[in-house]
Amino acid sequence: MNIDSTRRLALAWCAALAVPAALAHGEAHKRHGTAPVVKEQKPWGIAGEARGARTIEIRMSDQMRFTPDRLTVREGETIRFVVRNNGRLLHEMVIGTPEELAAHAELMKKHPGMEHDEPYMAHVAAGQRGQLVWHFNRPGTFQFACLLPGHFEAGMVGTVVVTPASQEKKP
Incomplete structure (x- = not known):
């Protein structure tokens, strides 16, 4: 076997090993058609219902920024996020903890x-809009980010501060 054949075989072997991991992760994120949203509790909340939700518009740009990039909710x-992609590139908005988003961004690079x-992600094509509805049932400081390769690293990150519910005064 010559060197070129050995290289091709090595590249094919590496690609074959990488594909199942990518497909397995992709399938974990893919709802099929009109399947109902699975409401799984996350540290930053749970999928919500649009009825009665407050709407916040988030704009994404090719300058790798969200506008607004800082939100406060109770x-x-x-919140019903209407996510508008004003750019020419594909962008997404993913809500999570800083640690989870950083880890997922690394996985996206691979x-x-x-x-x-x-339900905590909106993948939006250029010039389009998407939405996600999220119920913030835990206080804390969380982030939203575009995890497409290079976008997160370029600073396409925002912050959501969830303030604790006020305690009702007891007589």
Whole structure:
């Protein structure tokens, strides 16, 4: 076997090993068609219902920024995010903890073709809009980010501060 054949075989072997991991992760994020949203509790909340939710518009740009990039919501509040991609590139908005978003961004660099379809994610094509509805039932400081390769690293990150619900005064 010559050197070129050995290189091709090594590249094919590496690609074959990488594909199952990427597909497995992609399938974990993919809802099928009109399947109901699975409401799984996350440290930053749970999928919400649009009825009665407050609407906040988030704009994404090719300058790798969200506008606004800082939000404050109350614990127990449901937000309907209308996510507008004003750029020419594909962008996404993913809500999570700083640690979880950083880890997922690293995974996206290794597997850029991953598909996302979780209730805390909106993948939005250029010039389009998407939405996600999220119920913030835990106080804390969380983030939202675009995890497409290079976008997160360029600073396409925002902050959501969830303030604790006020304690009702007892007589």
